Amino acid sequence: MTTTTSPREAASAASGESPAYLSLRDVKVHFPTDDGLVKAVDGLSFTLERGKTIGIVGESGSGKSVTSQAILGLHRRTRARVSGEIILDGEDLMTVKDERLRELRGNKMAMVFQDPLSALHPYYTVGAQIVEGIRVHHPDMSKSAAKKRAVEMLGRVGIPSPQRRADQYPHEFSGGMRQRAMIAMALANDPSLLIADEPTTALDVTVQAQILDLMRDLQREFGSAIIMITHDLGVVAEMADDILVMYGGKAVEYGSVNEVFYRPSHPYAWGLLSSMPRLDRARKARLDPVPGNPPSLINVPPGCSFHPRCAFRDQVEGNACSTIVPDLVEVRPGHLDRCHLTPAQKTQLFDSVIKPRL
Numbered sequence: 001m002t003t004t005t006s007p008r009e010a011a012s013a014a015s016g017e018s019p020a021y022l023s024l025r026d027v028k029v030h031f032p033t034d035d036g037l038v039k040a041v042d043g044l045s046f047t048l049e050r051g052k053t054i055g056i057v058g059e060s061g062s063g064k065s066v067t068s069q070a071i072l073g074l075h076r077r078t079r080a081r082v083s084g085e086i087i088l089d090g091e092d093l094m095t096v097k098d099e100r101l102r103e104l105r106g107n108k109m110a111m112v113f114q115d116p117l118s119a120l121h122p123y124y125t126v127g128a129q130i131v132e133g134i135r136v137h138h139p140d141m142s143k144s145a146a147k148k149r150a151v152e153m154l155g156r157v158g159i160p161s162p163q164r165r166a167d168q169y170p171h172e173f174s175g176g177m178r179q180r181a182m183i184a185m186a187l188a189n190d191p192s193l194l195i196a197d198e199p200t201t202a203l204d205v206t207v208q209a210q211i212l213d214l215m216r217d218l219q220r221e222f223g224s225a226i227i228m229i230t231h232d233l234g235v236v237a238e239m240a241d242d243i244l245v246m247y248g249g250k251a252v253e254y255g256s257v258n259e260v261f262y263r264p265s266h267p268y269a270w271g272l273l274s275s276m277p278r279l280d281r282a283r284k285a286r287l288d289p290v291p292g293n294p295p296s297l298i299n300v301p302p303g304c305s306f307h308p309r310c311a312f313r314d315q316v317e318g319n320a321c322s323t324i325v326p327d328l329v330e331v332r333p334g335h336l337d338r339c340h341l342t343p344a345q346k347t348q349l350f351d352s353v354i355k356p357r358l
Helices: 007-015 064-072 098-104 126-137 143-156 175-187 205-222 233-239 257-262 267-274 343-357
Strands: 022-033 036-048 053-057 081-088 109-112 193-197 225-229 242-247 250-256 329-332 335-337
Touching: 022 064, 036 064, 036 242, 036 250, 053 064, 053 233, 064 081, 064 109, 064 193, 064 225, 109 175, 126 143, 126 175, 143 175, 175 205, 193 205, 205 233, 225 233, 233 257, 242 257, 242 267, 250 257, 250 267, 267 343
Parallel strands: 053 225, 053 242, 109 193, 193 225
Antiparallel strands: 022 036, 022 081, 242 250, 250 335, 329 335
């Protein structure tokens, strides 16, 4: 039987704690097209508590952003077929009415989009866009009070001269300042869930560090749960408590940052870590990129979707890798992966082959 309960959720249930703030159970997002059914997300489960951060990593096309859009209900007016459960603070977002979802979106849950220049409207000032987001959820608030709140939030995210900047347009902001403005907009209503989709893409390393510090500070202040979607493993190592590794629309590994970084269990995670440069010590060998290309989500390879690119598929007896979809199972307490290799094989391969490369 496929595991659909995360280790954190299982531990909470065993100890009698309240359920996680956000819980996804067997979520599927499929897009019918003329060429076939695109299985962008295919049976994803994880949980997230208040004040915690989960990092979702994987190559482009693995289903990371589609997952975040499903949580926000952005697929409702598309042809997408969405199923499963998405529970936010005890409320099933899959069954609530559109009106209720609009009340939640931007208020209880908010998103920092990947490209702030395209996410911000070019014809309205930054301040006006933040004011609109505030007054949608607080219609009794005066425009002047909302403007004061918008200026306050711009100042909180580190934008200099926020009173003046609030009256400027997105094109007058630098990339880092636009990203800060998006964070200010997302946090204007004190959401309890923040989804950050590639929040540091195209920013220089100094600005990246400032953005991450800002999000950490705001999380401590508001106690928000954060979903960090990125392909940058360095960002995940710095920000996240847990890591979810996605491949071909499925979770292939899930565990704490320490477990996944220092004792990864899935060959795809091995490949991601082996291809990441290290600055803390001299590297004796060349970086090892993951061979091949991500799978087509219309024609997902049978069996383990990673097997065409896996260097260790010959270690599995028979043809299980190419015929049987592996379950997501616990390999160590709180650490799950989806692979046909036995625990002994994974330990031996990691210690003898992978660890020397890292």
